Amino acid sequence: MTMPTMYQLDMYKRYIIGAFIFTLLVIFSGNTISYLFLKKVYVSRDSYITKNGFPIFISEKEYIDFINKYPYNPGVQLRTYTVNGHESLWSIKRTTGISIDTLISANPHLKELELKPGQTIIIPSKNGTLFAFDDYRDVSRMSKLIGNNGKINGDYKPGIFRLISPDDIRIVFFDNARPRIVNDSIEKIYNYKMAFIDPVDTGFFTSMFGERINPFYGEGYEFHNGVDIATHHGTPIRSARDGMVFFTGWKEGFGYTVIIQHYDGYTTFYAHCSKIFAKQGQWVKQGDVIAAVGSTGRSTGNHLHYTVYRHGVTLNPIKYLW
8 A cells, every 4th residue: 555645645734724714614604694694683682681691571562572573493382362351371371281380481571470451471382491592501501400401492502604693682492391580570479489389289260369240149249368279079178388277167158167377477268178187276287188178158169269368468379379
């Protein structure tokens, strides 16, 4: 076998250098063309804030416009939805099967969980976290926070001809993940929620907190100080958190009732029970079965009437249920 001559080695070297320079020129030209001529994602700097380095939209109009015009695959099918009359995140959850956590992540501009008629929201086609980023490295940071084992969907990686990205913000979707970065208002609600568990494992809301039409007479309004969760007769009712059983027994209108006193001035109220298992004065742990669902007292069917108080003030239990 003949060894290559110095001339041949020099030619090989020239070819390699030439190919390298040509490749660089192609990549540079491709990135320049992409930057100048391909569709870009522009977002007004006033439409979002940053928290821990992650962008969070604060403008509903800008966010909905951003989603509707987004030119890439976000990793999940998204649809724009206009809220009707008395709809809530919970009624949307019931009809779509999409969790409250998912709806919160897909609507980072929301400052509260109550929706208003005519308000526009984004509904993903499956559960998970929709995440916006303005730096490719943030995807890896968020993946570590979520601990989602790399299950990331969407066109988020910079392509060979998109290394110089002109986009202000892009989005990805993490399957079956809870949002870790939310605005300060929603974060406060999360802090409340994390201290409580749902009192029943199954069921759906039949009456919400606030003014409602009298369910027995079909006319006239009355104030409903809790939420009604309809479910099967005998379904276990669990203590929402640790506490002392303050009352067990019959209450006029509410039937068999359990009242539990908790830390930080909270009290929870469980009514229309078919059976009571807890005893007055007993200390119960979060998740302990204290009663069973029934229809005792002033009731139109099997359900749990659930109320939350703090320092004697009635709170909307919906903020502790999702």
